[in-house]
Amino acid sequence: MAVPQAQPEEQTQARYFQAGTALHRIFTEAPYLPRCSDNKTAARVRPREYAIRYPYMQVNRSGFVSWLIFDLDHNRAMAWDDAGLPAPNLIVRNRDSGHSHLFYAIPPVCTTENARSRPIAYMKAVYAAFAVRLQADPDFHSGPVAKTPGHPWWLTHELHNHVYELGQLADYVNLANESPWGQSPRLDDVSHSRHCILFEQLRHYAYSIVNKERERGTFETFTRLLEAYAYNKNRFVKLGLGFSEDLPLSSIKATVKSVARWTWSRYAGTGRCNRGVMNLDKDLPLPERQRLSATRTHELRRKATESRIRGACRALQQQGKAFTQAAVARAAGISRQTVASFKHVLDEVRKIPETVTALVKPLAKAVDVKFGGHQVTAGPNAMSPPPIFPRNDGLPVPDT
Structure with a gap:
């Protein structure tokens, strides 16, 4: 042509x-x-x-x-x-x-x-x-x-x-299915460099957790996990690998940033079947698996929101403040509309003081004291008639 x-x-x-x-x-x-x-x-x-x-x-x-x-x-x-x-x-x-x-x-x-x-x-x-x-x-x-x-x-x-x-x-080409997770870290090949050792260890750790974080977490949580792992691996002096000092923090952050972005955007996995955290049967139709997964995700989010609202209510109670919807929204860091849809949580928290009071009231009943080892000095109203305490049968206690 x-x-x-x-x-x-x-x-x-x-x-x-x-x-x-x-x-x-x-x-x-x-x-x-x-x-x-x-x-x-x-x-x-x-x-x-x-x-x-x-x-x-x-x-x-x-x-x-x-x-x-x-x-x-x-x-x-x-x-x-x-x-x-x-x-x-x-x-x-x-x-x-x-x-x-x-x-x-x-x-x-x-x-x-x-x-x-x-x-x-x-x-x-x-x-x-x-x-x-x-x-x-x-x-x-x-x-x-x-x-x-x-x-x-x-x-x-x-x-x-x-x-x-x-x-x-x-349709015009054959797509390759390559996996960078097919081998273990090649530390012997890079033993001369701290940066290369950390990079090899960190990238394989990232491959092992990225699929779970894509499903249940975010890019920010994935990056924080890589940061924690990299800081723990930065012990080249203690491990006696022949290095006089550990990597500076700036190098660790740069390596974490590079590995996190590449793995999150480009890592495709090993190709093995991953049924996810629910371990659903692969024979189930895809729409059914998606429906079950969405239901579980919605339930987890609902419970997490309820926990945040309860925590905000308790914090406001300790401060002696009334937990209105606006106050709870500010304390929990969510919108007032979300708090309004979880009004039942606020009602549950309000009932807690009433329940506690109901449990404490029976303790206010008079208890027969048979042994007065320690007497309390009478107050200025000691000559006044003694109070009448109810008995178990409901009859007044006669004066003595």
């Missing part, structure tokens, strides 16, 4: 503002203030109306991937056709060397720390498989800076405006 005819520069620039074109999607999916420049550093930040005038610009937004961009360091811009892959939306070629960038439009995939890990891993697996078939740079990872389509420095070929689902692209 021959290389498509490049569009005239004036026509290409106009298509940035023509709805339904691939270039228009480049413009609308780009950041409002993308990085751009005359070189690959893209050190400037300009509004996207001006950024498209620079030969290099940031195409994907921070935290989102809307374009899979492949960097071909060879002059075969039609490598996708030779490999039997679908046509890219855009081909942007260097006029001199013939090296090019291929742009594939996909639905935006969120890549932030709070995003789901499976779509990210799936997208990266598709990208890696395409990079192999295209003989592209596997470490380019779609930029974030790429050749600006339509710039006069490059030859731009716009083929179509179809947005590929990741499943569509995956």
